[in-house]
Amino acid sequence: MPTIVDRNEQRYVGYRATVGPDGMAEVAHRIAAIIGALAQRGLEPACAPxxxxxxxxxxxxxxxxxxxxxxxxxxxxGDEYFNDVLPAGKYAQATHHGAPSGLFAATADLLAWGEKEGVRWDRTVEADGEHWAARLEIYRTNPQFEPDANNWDTDLCFRLAG
Incomplete structure (x- = not known):
């Protein structure tokens, strides 16, 4: 069952791309690249990617x-990467336990719950699509420590308007 949570702003290093379904794996590999670059500097992520x-x-x-x-x-x-801040605010949060292949259905469930509850998402619809302020998949499980994707936990956190 989704819950409404307050999130503080969160500084991050990121990589941005516009991709089709085939390009998501390349973007995902950037998480490991960023974590590796942090490790080379003797740093660890502040929390989950x-x-x-x-x-x-x-x-x-x-x-x-x-x-x-x-x-x-x-x-x-370097030039491919940037610094930004996730906005603070109220978020609808739901946790998906299982392989990433189940995230599409988990996202649909969270959106349907929001519709039923009358939630207003922090998004706008423009000519090129839906623009979201903060629609997050937070990867709580480190695959190095838990290689079985069926045991992974992913938090879906979507920022509310207002």
Missing amino acids: FFRYLVLGTDRETVTVEAGVPVKEPLDL
């Missing part, structure tokens, strides 16, 4: 997404 969905294309074939790794301080990792 995430995907941030910014624009869901009107064609439903493209998405502008960020791979993000929370950090305590801004960090220069």
Whole structure:
């Protein structure tokens, strides 16, 4: 059952791309690259890495997404990467336990719950698609410690309007 939670703003290092379904794996690999770059500097992520969905294309074939790794301080990792801050606020949160292949259904369930509850998402609809302030998949399980994807936990956190 989803809950409404308050989230503080969170600084992160990210990588952004607009991709089709085939490009998501490349974006996901950037999480490991960022974590590796942090390790080379003797740093660890401030908390769990995430995907941030910014624009869901009107064609439903493209998405502008960020791979993000929370950090305590801004960090220069080169031109491909940037520093940003996830906005504070109220979020609807639900946890998906299982393989990433189940995230599509878990997302649909969270959106349906929001519809039923009269939730207003922090999003706008524009000519090129849905623009979200913060629609997150937060990857709570480290695959290095738990290789069985059926045991992974992913938090879906979607920012509410207002």
